Amino acid sequence: MKNRSLKFRLIWFITSIIILMAMLNVYSIFTSKTIETQYKEMINNMYNINQIGTDINLSVSYFDNYMSSKTQSNLDYYNKYLFDARDKIEVLKGSMDEKSLVVLNNIENTINSYSEKANDTYNKFLLSGKFDEFYPSFTETKMIASYIDDYVRQLNDNYLKYNKSVYQELKANTRKSGKLIIGLFIFITFMCMAFAFAFSKEITMPLNELVEASQKVSKGDFEIENFNSSDIYEINVLYNGFNIMVGDIKKLIVEMKEKANIEKKLKDQEMENLKIENMLKEAKFKSLQSQVNPHFLFNTLNAIAQTSEIEGAYETERLIDSVSDILRYSLSMVDRTSTIGQEIEMVKQYMYIQETRFKDRIGFNLNVDSKLLNVEMPGMTLQPLVENSFIHGIDPKEDGGSISINAYRDLGYCIVEVIDDGMGMSQERIDEILNNKDVHEHHGHTTGIGVINVVNRLKLLYDYDDVLTIKSAENKGTKVSIKIRLNEGVNYA
Template sequence: MTSIQKKILILTSVILAIMVTIWIALTYYNYKTQNQYNDILQRYISLNEVTSASQQVITDLNNYMLTPSAGHLRQLNLSKGKIQEAKYEIFPLRNEENDFALTNYINLIDSLLETTDRLIMFISGKDMEAAAIEFSEATRISNYIAEMKLTILDTELKTYDRFYRNIIVQSEELIKLGVWLILLITFILLFISYWFSLSITRPVYKLTQAANELSKGKFDIQIDVESNDEISFLAKTFDRMRININNLISEIKQKAQLEHELQQNKLLLQESQFRSLQSQINPHFLFNTLNTLSKKAYLEGSEETSDLLVSVASLLRYNLKRIDRAVTLAEEVAVLRQYMDIQKARFTQRLKFFIEIDESCLDLKIPALTLQPIIENAVIHAVEPKEEGGTIWFRIFNQAEWITLEIEDDGTGMPKEKIEQILNERTVQTEGHSTGIGFSNVVKRLRLFYGYEDVLLIESTEGKGTKVIIKILKKRSK
């Protein structure tokens, strides 16, 4: 049996039990009062019967006296039998109060019967005078019987007075009881029904709400239904379903994320490949030309120009290698130096470049061409626009968990919007990058390569300078 069914059955049986109890009580009460009424009525009827029977005896006596026929005698004996019967009926009516009067009553009947017998005897003996005396006596006794009846009835009324009043009061009280009972039962039933229906509907309501939330797509609200019936089972199942769906969704989301990242990576690669393809013919030609120019300058005694040309050439070569490979920090630093040599040749005294390197960090793997674009950016913003020139610092620290790369300049600084643009990987208007790789490209590649977001920080105060910090987790790099 299911428990909702059980609940309904219990409610019904409780109501039924109350009804049955009341019905039984009232029926019993009714039966009792009915009996009482019957007893009372029976008392009066029995008492009265004697009187009417005695009167009947007198009538029959009279008839018999006037005409002493066998028929009248039979009639007389019949009524005598009747009064005897009536006498036996009143024996059980005896109680403490009416004992005396009732005995008198019974004895009066006996006297009447005896007188009647004597009368019959006198009549059969033809002694009409004696019979007449007896008849008058019988009549008197009959009157006494009637009087005694009144006395007894009077006693009865007095004895039962309180009882009768009680009956009246009780019947009035019964009506009141009925009203109170109806009110009480109505109240109790309403309360129980309300409470009972609530115990069914509240879980259903909660479940509905939960379903509503689910349908809106909120999968992380727990479904909590306190109940001990099927609804709670339903709710638990529903909750399990919710958890399952939730897990599935998060799995799908993860997969989508991965796919998205892959897609991005591919796009970046394609972009750089495209660029490098675009400049494939030219760079080789340019590279060879630059080497020839270097030799020529060397032969002509201009060693400085020759070195510069070599730097340019090697930078070009580095740039021509595939961009999607990882290089060591040492290689990157070497390229950086060459690039700065070129820039120094360009800006002479205006460019001051300081470099601090912790040698122990040079084995660090790093995506190719990440430092050069940042330095280039520093040169463009810190040195180019200022007539007196600028200073650029490059530092590598080895810290406990991190290896920190810092590129600092004392240029005009970067506006906030621009920093945000860069960090959100939006393509920034390029300002003549020599390698064709923008700042945002670097950020994107660094994040993809190391797998965490805050790999690159930009600190900038307008008018004072910009500091780009790259923090690389050692564990990851190993």
């Protein structure tokens, strides 16, 4: 079975077991049927022997009744039971032993004599009709019938003796068949166990080697020998795949080292200054938005994500991808506006990170009118607000809480709400944020952009003061609302 697949080996083994078990069952059924047939034959023969005597007695009884009453039905029953007795004798001839057959022939001859004598009595009865004429013959007929009873008892005794020897033989054969079936069953069971052991060993040994090699690779030890080919097709595929994977990882490590050197040089370079804008609002807006430009961290996260994918750490890879998406998005928003749909996608990435960290302690709900997804707004606006709700509202609560984002249209405006059921804040704190009086502003952990930064950018971009409002009370949660004027055909889809 060189280079055969696991599927082929299993099918071959299972098919062999099924065939052996089927043969065992067929033999067991055949043996049982044979024994059952012999038992039935013995019982039927004993029944027929006894029935012969019964039929003759009934025949004599009906013949006697006929001679007394001259009723035709009695004569018909006499002939019927006489015929039944002869028919049973013919059936028994094919299944009697030699001694019983001699007695059976005597019974047949006696029945013939009984029939002839009965016919003679009947004829005399018809010719004379006198009792004295046919009575001697009638008496002789009944005497012959009594001889038949004696022969039937003798046949019964002989056949019982014969059946005893047959029964002993059947019993011995049954015992032999039982031992043979048990022996075959034990043999098949042993073969199954032997195959299972060999099959398991043939699979687990190379798999254990792969596990050991994988553990070395996970610890950073790539100096391992390539696996040789295996007799099992699937194991051989795993060997080749592992060898290729280790080779690719070695190449990737070299490339990552070279990339790390380049990134180190990039880290030391200063970022280009923003061009001086003609309008103070635009210059101030861009200077506030460009507080973070983490190229090195973004590139490093991408490298870590690639390594996580190679090592099979898919959950880690997804977390890193989420952070990378947030950083990529923050970088791309330095010199252009975003949309509500893009902002919500970034919030989803951020909330995925927090839900992974805190599991059931935090919940996240979205209720957004799909027609508002293309409404324009400054980039990196919603994520800092959601992050602030989490850090200052939800995280301090022992049992956690939930954050909801709603977006709906109201009287020509798009209203975007960030609502949490966290710790809340005082009116004094709200006034500090809205009036830019917070000298100790907390920057966001993720992007470095705080709530006051968001408030200032919104006020610079829009010409109305109530673009952002905050409603809150201590221990009763917080609702931050952003009010964006809709320009039909421009920012509303």
